[in-house]
Amino acid sequence: MKNNPSLVQSVQLLDSPDKLRNIGSAVVKEAIARAMIRKTKSGAARTGLQILKGEKVPESFKKAFNIRVDAHGAALENWPRLGAAQGDYFEVCYEDAGAGYCECWPDAPDFEQRITNISETRLQTLAGVAKDEIAKHFAPEEIKVLQAHGLVKI
């Protein structure tokens, strides 16, 4: 069996931004950067990735690491900032990127806002099926099913 963990460990050899830049493919670089971020979050290794103020930030990096950019997509500040809190970056789940979910969601700076946005939308839906309105949304036989499950009491 191969010593598979050594690939994870060998990421630590990329201990400077230059070495990461030399990887040659932005796709592979991003995968490695994600691995570094995972390490950083666990406190096991420092990140060699750096984006300087004014540098163009790839769209996926912007999403993945929550980097603030100007109208032209250039970084508004060095990233990561000196002494940045770990919560300044979070990992985006590829599957969920479009929906704004991610596995480290609670770490995101706009976590509260996201929760609020989604909850408000859902609450509007809920308002649409408030108990006194229920008959407008469900047929009588459907209401019986809902009653059987204790979901409505009318």
Add this chain to the structure above:
Amino acid sequence: MSEASRLNDVSLILKCTRRCNFACSYCTDRRKSTRPLNFENLVHIIASTLERESAGNTTFIFHGGEPLTLGREYFQKLLDVETLCVPNPETIRNIIQTNASLIDDQWAAFFRRNHIQVGVSQDGPADVQDLQRRYANNRTTSSDVRRGVECLLRNEVGFGVLCVVTPAIMKKGAHELFDFFLRSGVTRVGFLPLRPSSAEFASPEERRAFYKQSARYAKFMGEMYKIWVDSGDTSIVIRELSNIMSTLLGGSSTTCVGSGPCVGRHFGVEPSGEVNHCDKFLTDERFSFGHIAEQPFSAILRSEALKRAQELEMGLRENCARCDWFTQCKGGCLYHAALFAGAGLQDRSEVCHLRPIYDLIDSDIRRRIGESVKLPNSSTVADHPMGSG
């Protein structure tokens, strides 16, 4: 999210209807009955899943047939039931898998308003799509599907495309597929290997043909990987390759394949209300857990049938334990493992379609890291105590 809470996450593939306006050449999912999952069973499954003990996150995947043939009212009611059931809607994730032929601006607005993620089944350029994914009346579908995809893009609905890698797709070539999806504005693509039914896998000749096809799939994905990384385009994500890269680098897979044990975490629900392990095991009694109307979901989670299926799963996955990549792929898709074991075959890694892809990506990343750290006055990766693997 902690590991403990993830253990209580479940996903359910709801076969809302078997009715489909398409008749795809490779479909093994068509059934005579086209009656949809009715309201009563729908409430049973949603309420008892969301009310299960120590519930974590719940993902409902609305599948078919073609679920959009049921109309928006069906799904609006379904969402209303979800809302009545749970005070914390952020623990629910809704996904719909569609052929996109019926998507219009109203559907797109509905998906967006209700945070429903969309998976589109599309087999690439028009000639391949029209060859293997036709309407039931034999009309071509590519222009309608393209219009549906454009509608999702225009309305900024988050979606990904699933493409089944058939011989026609492989003949088309990875380059053309990659360019097609890039041109179409699709940024998330999954390339699925063909899956034979158990019956199709019964004869040695058919098994040999399938594994030959699997080897061609691995080659296709290897070509796709090279095209993708050479493009340097991080705006497009190729799901299977991203997951392999992620698991090689210590991360996790975003899909069930590569996430390890799946029995008890993923379920398939037939329109009749029968519950099974995932939709690929609908006809396998070893992975069948009864009818949702006869027992709440919590009872299914505690059932002897589920425990037996979990033990069976462990045995099936152990067949892969000697493979170099078992730590990363964790035995891959259980359906493939079950087919392999059912045929009485011995060394699965010999025929596994994932192994060559892992080999390729691992060696490519190692090479890149090795070349990158070869700076003047510094040691090479080979000299480094961690080695190059």
